[in-house]
Structures are given as structure tokens and as C-alpha cells.
Amino acid sequence: MSVPSQMQDILCRMPKAELHIHIEGSLEPERIFALARRNGVTLPYADVESLRRAYAFTDLQSFLDIYYAGASVLLTEQDFYDMTRDYLERALADNVRHTEIFFDPQTHTARGVPFGVVIDGILRACQDMQGQISSSLIMCFLRHLSEEDAFLTLDAAMPHLAKIIGVGLDSSERGHPPEKFARVFARCRELGLRIVAHAGEEGPPEYIRNALDILHAERIDHGVRCLEDAELTARLAREQIPLTVCPLSNLKLCVVKDMAQHNLPQLLDAGLLAMVNSDDPAYFGGYLNQNFLALFAALPLEIRHAQVLARNSFAASFLPAARKQALLDEVDAFFAKIA
Numbered sequence: 001m002s003v004p005s006q007m008q009d010i011l012c013r014m015p016k017a018e019l020h021i022h023i024e025g026s027l028e029p030e031r032i033f034a035l036a037r038r039n040g041v042t043l044p045y046a047d048v049e050s051l052r053r054a055y056a057f058t059d060l061q062s063f064l065d066i067y068y069a070g071a072s073v074l075l076t077e078q079d080f081y082d083m084t085r086d087y088l089e090r091a092l093a094d095n096v097r098h099t100e101i102f103f104d105p106q107t108h109t110a111r112g113v114p115f116g117v118v119i120d121g122i123l124r125a126c127q128d129m130q131g132q133i134s135s136s137l138i139m140c141f142l143r144h145l146s147e148e149d150a151f152l153t154l155d156a157a158m159p160h161l162a163k164i165i166g167v168g169l170d171s172s173e174r175g176h177p178p179e180k181f182a183r184v185f186a187r188c189r190e191l192g193l194r195i196v197a198h199a200g201e202e203g204p205p206e207y208i209r210n211a212l213d214i215l216h217a218e219r220i221d222h223g224v225r226c227l228e229d230a231e232l233t234a235r236l237a238r239e240q241i242p243l244t245v246c247p248l249s250n251l252k253l254c255v256v257k258d259m260a261q262h263n264l265p266q267l268l269d270a271g272l273l274a275m276v277n278s279d280d281p282a283y284f285g286g287y288l289n290q291n292f293l294a295l296f297a298a299l300p301l302e303i304r305h306a307q308v309l310a311r312n313s314f315a316a317s318f319l320p321a322a323r324k325q326a327l328l329d330e331v332d333a334f335f336a337k338i339a
């Protein structure tokens with residue numbers, strides 16, 4: 001099924017925010033090989049085509065193994081700048097007006113890359129593009145590592161705290177529940193950082209509940225498994241906890257068998273504050289507009305759903321109230337013109 005051209009036009013042109021993008025997941029194979037050459041890093045793949053052929057994932061872990069290998073080419077501040085600039089230009093082309101970008105410092109500090117090199121390269125690209133697309137940074141802790149390691153990462157981040165808006169929790173979900181990181185997230189809250197966490201992607205609804213109750217997460221990344229628990233779903237609706245849903249990611253990581261079975265329509269029908277994001281667009285077959293097009297091609301979604309999804313993306317952001325309202329007004333003005 002394809003999306004009618006008027007609908008395609010609406011989805012691509014409507015103003016939107018992206019709240020769930022791992023910057024390391026925006027590294028395209030061509031950029032990976034260019035950086036490998038520039039830095040003299042040897043990759044376990046002969047060329048771009050053989051790397052791309054390896055993008056046949058069976059679950060989250062099978063993806064993460066390749067994602068961390070891809071990130072191993074990032075060494076200098078300019079590398080982090082180039083990667084971030086690539087993403088921001090693509091997001092801008094998709095009419096993304098604001099983005100909240102995840103980065104995984106431990107993936108780099110473990111290889112001897114200083115924290116400051118990582119964050120300053122990413123931030124410089126954000127600043128250079130600020131006039132066209134606004135952005136904030138969210139530092140993620142890798143949940144397959146220890147809480148002690150997360151605390152060391154927070155120590156390294158201390159001189160740079162003003163550069164980040166919040167912290168998140170990502171990597172291998174199963175077997176690494178939110179409560180493993182209770183103390184470090186409590187410290188982050190004391191420091192005034194905003195809190196988000198991946199939960200309910202592969203992990204059970206209980207992980208979503210514990211991310212809320214123990215980590216005090218303000219947004220849940222993915223969260224699509226919440227529908228298995230009616231009481232939790234009712235709570236997420238009542239408290240308007242945002243879910244940053246990533247359709248192509250769910251498809252590529254076999255969280256859903258086929259896009260026609262994605263539960264985004266049910267999440268919206270249940271009154272949840274869900275919106276669309278790209279997660280790791282270089283690995284999952286598309287940036288934000290491709291996610292919208294794939295979703296609307298497979299499911300009975302209409303213009304009113306597009307407007308709700310665009311509104312939710314700004315409503316769930318950590319933008320200051322005045323800019324948030326201005327962008328919500330822009331969404332409404334865009335759709336008023338269509339009607």
C-alpha cells in the first residue's frame with residue numbers, strides 16, 4: 001500500500017519534533033567508511049555493501065553489536081561534528097523544527113576518547129544549525145554496564161552539565177531493569193537534569209512502571225509493550241506520560257512482525273501522548289519522514305492522526321513553554337490551511 005500523494009505531502013511538510021534519535025545511530029555506512037579511512041581504523045567489513053548486508057537484525061542485541069562496531073570509527077571532535085551535522089541536515093530536510101538528541105558517552109570513553117571531545121563536537125554542530133533547527137542533548141547511560149560505570153560517566157559530565165538537558169537509559173533492555181540505576185538517576189534529578197528511559201521495547205510492562213516509579217522518568221522511550229497491561233495503559237493516559245515510538249525500529253528489530261500490526265493506532269485511541277521518531281535511522285531504513293510514510297502506508301491513519309502526532313512531538317518536548325506554544329500554533333496553522 002502506498003500513501004496518497006496529498007497525505008505524503010502533509011506528512012513530509014508538517015512541522016515536527018524528533019525526541020528519540022541516537023546520534024550514533026545516524027552514522028551512514030558511507031560516513032563510517034570515510035571516518036575509518038580518515039582515522040586509520042580497520043573495520044570487520046570489506047566495504048559499504050558488505051556492512052549494509054549485515055543490517056539484517058533479529059532482535060535488539062543483534063543490532064547493538066553492529067551499532068557499537070560502527071561507532072568505533074569516531075575519534076576526534078571533528079568526527080562527532082560531521083556525524084551530528086549530517087543528521088541535522090537530514091532532519092531539517094524532513095521539516096524537523098526541534099530535536100532532542102541522545103548520545104552514548106560510554107561507547108567512546110571506553111575507547112579512550114575524552115568526554116569533552118564527544119560532547120563538544122556534537123554541540124558545535126547543534127550550535128551551527130541553531131538558526132534552522134533547535135536541539136538539546138540527552139546523555140544516555142548504557143544499561144548493560146554497571147551503575148558504578150554510570151556514576152563515573154556522570155563525574156566526567158560534571159564540567160559539561162550546562163550542555164545537556166537530561167539523561168536517559170539505553171542499550172540491552174532484557175535483564176537490565178530500570179531499578180539497577182536507581183541511585184545514579186536520583187543523583188541526576190538532584191542536579192536538575194530531566195529524566196527519560198528506554199522501557200517496554202523488548203522488556204515487559206513492569207520495566208515501564210519501574211522507570212516511572214523508581215527513576216522518575218518523564219518520558220518513556222518506545223513503551224509499546226504498555227498495552228499488555230491495562231492498568232499501566234490507563235495510568236500513562238491519565239498522567240499524559242509521553243511515549244517516543246519508533247516504527248521502523250520496531251519493524252527492523254522484530255518487535256512487530258509487520259508494520260500493519262504496529263500498535264500506534266491503539267496507543268492513540270487509548271489517549272496516550274505518543275509520537276513518531278527514527279531511533280537509529282541509518283540502520284533502520286529511514287529518517288523521520290520515512291517513519292511517517294511507512295506507518296501511514298500500512299495502517300488506517302488519517303490527517304487528524306498526523307496533526308495529533310505532530311502536536312504530541314512538541315507537547316512532549318523539553319522546550320521552554322513559549323517556544324513550545326509557538327510551535328504548537330505553527331502545527332495548527334499548517335493544518336488549518338489544509339482544511
Ligand code: ADE
Pocket residue numbers: 022025060067170171172173198201249279280
Ligand atoms: N541504542 C540505540 N538504539 C537503541 C534502541 N532501540 N534500544 C536500546 N538502546 C539503543
Ligand code: ZN
Pocket residue numbers: 020022170198221279
Ligand atoms: Zn532508542
